Amino acid sequence: MTLSTAPSPTGTLIDGKGFSAEVRARIAAHVSALGARGITPGLAVVLVGQDPASQVYVRNKGLQTREAGMASFEHTLSADTTQGALMALIARLNADPAVHGILVQLPLPSHLDSDAVITAIDPAKDVDGFHILNVGRLATGQKAMVACTPLGCIMMLRAQLGDMSGLNAVVVGRSNIVGKPMAQLLLRENCTVTIAHSRTRDLADLCRRADILIAATGRPRMIPGDWIKPGATVIDVGINRITENGRSRLVGDVDFDSAVTVAGAITPVPGGVGPMTIACLLANTLTACCRSAGLPEPEGLTA
Numbered sequence: 001m002t003l004s005t006a007p008s009p010t011g012t013l014i015d016g017k018g019f020s021a022e023v024r025a026r027i028a029a030h031v032s033a034l035g036a037r038g039i040t041p042g043l044a045v046v047l048v049g050q051d052p053a054s055q056v057y058v059r060n061k062g063l064q065t066r067e068a069g070m071a072s073f074e075h076t077l078s079a080d081t082t083q084g085a086l087m088a089l090i091a092r093l094n095a096d097p098a099v100h101g102i103l104v105q106l107p108l109p110s111h112l113d114s115d116a117v118i119t120a121i122d123p124a125k126d127v128d129g130f131h132i133l134n135v136g137r138l139a140t141g142q143k144a145m146v147a148c149t150p151l152g153c154i155m156m157l158r159a160q161l162g163d164m165s166g167l168n169a170v171v172v173g174r175s176n177i178v179g180k181p182m183a184q185l186l187l188r189e190n191c192t193v194t195i196a197h198s199r200t201r202d203l204a205d206l207c208r209r210a211d212i213l214i215a216a217t218g219r220p221r222m223i224p225g226d227w228i229k230p231g232a233t234v235i236d237v238g239i240n241r242i243t244e245n246g247r248s249r250l251v252g253d254v255d256f257d258s259a260v261t262v263a264g265a266i267t268p269v270p271g272g273v274g275p276m277t278i279a280c281l282l283a284n285t286l287t288a289c290c291r292s293a294g295l296p297e298p299e300g301l302t303a
C-alpha cells in the first residue's frame with residue numbers, strides 16, 4: 001500500500017486521513033468476524049470534568065468506536081470526583097468482561113493522581129499503552145500495548161518507507177505519550193535514534209541529519225524547512241490552534257509551507273497523524289479483545 005497522494009512542489013503528502021479510513025475499515029471487518037462468534041470488542045472511556053477539548057476528543061472516540069461495530073462505554077465524572085471514586089470505577093471496568101479497553105482521558109484535574117490511576121488499569125486493557133508494564137514491555141522488545149499516536153506514526157512510516165534499517169531518526173520531544181515510545185518503536189525498526197528536547201544543542205544541525213524527523217514539541221511551526229534534510233520523511237505530531245489574520249486554525253510543529261518544498265514526504269496538519277491516533281485506539285481495543293479471547297491478533301495493526 002502506498003500513502004502518497006497529491007504531489008506537492010517536491011515532497012509527497014502522507015495522507016493520514018485516507019490511511020486511517022483504510023485501517024478503520026480493516027478493523028470493522030475483523031469486528032464483524034468476531035461478531036459471528038458472539039464477541040463484541042468494548043472500549044470504556046472515562047472523562048473527568050468538562051474540559052471542552054477533552055469533550056470533543058471523547059465524543060469522537062465514541063462515534064468512531066461505534067462506527068467500527070464495537071461497544072462504547074462512556075463514563076463522565078464531575079470535576080470534583082475523588083481519587084477513591086475514580087479508582088473504584090477503574091476496578092469495576094477491570095472486572096467487566098464486556099470491557100476490553102480502558103482509556104482515562106488526560107489531563108485529569110490537578111487534585112487527582114494520574115500515575116496512580118494509570119497504574120490501576122489492568123495492563124491487558126491499557127489501550128493507551130501508558131501503564132509501566134506496557135512501557136517496560138515495549139522497551140524490552142516484548143509484546144505490549146503501544147501508545148496510539150506513536151503506533152499510528154510507525155504504521156505510516158512502514159507504509160511509506162518499508163525497511164527503515166540504518167536510517168537516522170530524530171525525535172524532537174521527550175514526552176511519555178509520544179517522544180519516548182516513538183523512539184523505542186524506531187529502534188525496533190533498526191533506525192539510529194536520537195531524542196532531542198528543549199535543552200538540545202544545535203537542534204537545527206541535528207534535524208538536518210535526520211532521514212526521518214518526528215516533530216512532537218507542542219510548539220507551533222517550530223521546525224522550519226531549512227532544518228530538514230532534502231528528501232527526508234517528516235512526521236508532524238503537533239496539533240496547535242493559533243489565530244492568524246484574525247482567524248483560528250490548526251498548525252503543526254513543523255512550518256509546513258517551507259518544509260514541503262524540501263521533504264521527500266510529510267504529514268499535513270490537520271489530516272496527518274491526528275486521524276491515525278483514534279484508528280490506533282480502535283486497533284488496540286481489537287487487539288486486547290483478541291488476546292483476551294485467546295484468538296489470533298489482527299495482522300498489521302500492532303507494533
Ligand code: GUN
Pocket residue numbers: 103104105106107128148149177
Ligand atoms: N489526552 C490527549 N491525548 C491523549 C491520549 O492519547 N490518551 C489519553 N488517555 N488522554 C489524552
